[in-house]
Amino acid sequence: MDALGGNQQHIGEEDKENTDEVVVLEEEDISEGLHACLRSLNGRIFADRNFSTGTMQGAMTTIWGRPEGLQVVDKGKNQFHFFFDKDTDVARVERGSPWLFKNFILHVVRWKEDPMEGKNAISTFPIWVQIWGLPEQFKTIEVGRKLGRKIGSVIDVGLYEVRGKETRIIKAKVEMEEDKRLRDSMKITGPNQKLIEVGLRYERLGTFCTYCTLLGHDSKHCQQLLDDTASDSVRKEAIGEWVKADQVGRRIESKSNTDSSYARAPGSSTPKPRKKPAPSWLLENFADLNIKGDKEQVRKTTNPNLMTEEEENSFLADALKAPTDTITSDIL
Numbered sequence: 619m620d621a622l623g624g625n626q627q628h629i630g631e632e633d634k635e636n637t638d639e640v641v642v643l644e645e646e647d648i649s650e651g652l653h654a655c656l657r658s659l660n661g662r663i664f665a666d667r668n669f670s671t672g673t674m675q676g677a678m679t680t681i682w683g684r685p686e687g688l689q690v691v692d693k694g695k696n697q698f699h700f701f702f703d704k705d706t707d708v709a710r711v712e713r714g715s716p717w718l719f720k721n722f723i724l725h726v727v728r729w730k731e732d733p734m735e736g737k738n739a740i741s742t743f744p745i746w747v748q749i750w751g752l753p754e755q756f757k758t759i760e761v762g763r764k765l766g767r768k769i770g771s772v773i774d775v776g777l778y779e780v781r782g783k784e785t786r787i788i789k790a791k792v793e794m795e796e797d798k799r800l801r802d803s804m805k806i807t808g809p810n811q812k813l814i815e816v817g818l819r820y821e822r823l824g825t826f827c828t829y830c831t832l833l834g835h836d837s838k839h840c841q842q843l844l845d846d847t848a849s850d851s852v853r854k855e856a857i858g859e860w861v862k863a864d865q866v867g868r869r870i871e872s873k874s875n876t877d878s879s880y881a882r883a884p885g886s887s888t889p890k891p892r893k894k895p896a897p898s899w900l901l902e903n904f905a906d907l908n909i910k911g912d913k914e915q916v917r918k919t920t921n922p923n924l925m926t927e928e929e930e931n932s933f934l935a936d937a938l939k940a941p942t943d944t945i946t947s948d949i950l
């Protein structure tokens with residue numbers, strides 16, 4: 619076994635003289651423990667204050683919808699190891715990450731066997747960043763990717779329909795470092811060299827400091843602000859509360875096809891038929907879905923052979939918007 623082989627390499631010279639003191643474990647000795655760990659997640663709370671196992675046990679039982687047999691082990695420095703009885707709970711909690719716990723970001727990842735202590739430390743978490751104020755011609759996946767890279771490593775980029783004056787925005791999902799300072803804007807120049815400032819807003823951001831721009835505390839608990847107060851050098855706040863996004867929007871751009879949305883954009887020359895309203899049985903099926911829609915769930919309630927992913931999403935949104943008095947029974 620790798621783990622045991624690795625450990626044996628660390629046995630010092632003096633230990634070699636007492637090899638009968640070293641207890642050798644066989645695979646079957648640890649199979650039960652390994653089995654338990656395979657149904658577990660490592661998690662980290664991005665907060666400046668520490669939380670106890672008891673607090674986590676109670677709170678996460680509620681937040682995660684009472685997963686069977688939840689056990690929490692404290693790994694120190696706000697890192698926890700969560701054990702579950704059922705694989706389905708592990709998968710569900712992992713998929714929903716990052717979570718908000720007392721408004722702090724809690725990110726969980728699948729447990730991995732790693733004998734090197736500390737190697738499993740979680741120092742990043744995924745977050746969606748919205749880019750506001752981009753000129754329409756700059757709203758491309760590539761622009762989203764370039765701006766996203768300034769914040770963290772980019773996981774996904776998409777074009778989204780949102781409420782408000784600016785009806786479409788680019789969003790980038792990035793893996794953000796814990797000690798990365800939040801920025802509320804970014805300067806860009808296009809091919810015409812004109813400087814443009816765009817706004818950044820973060821989804822499910824949790825507690826952050828408008829003064830020092832770090833995550834994990836608010837400005838009332840900011841050490842930097844205390845220090846600056848003591849030295850009478852308090853600056854104005856670096857970022858506004860508005861960096862917290864107040865909507866997530868609806869994806870209108872598929873991952874692979876950057877130009878497709880422009881072909882179908884409002885005002886384009888391609889004629890577009892009016893959407894057919896959804897029947898009541900379909901609306902009932904969608905009642906437990908929110909606007910951003912879980913694609914897997916959607917596939918279960920509609921026939922995947924009938925629609926492409928994009929049609930499916932727009933159909934879902936229309937179904938949710940459709941007033942009941944326009945429902946006809948002749949659809950599908």
Ligand SMILES: [Zn+2]
Binds near residue numbers: 843
């Ligand atoms: Zn601060």
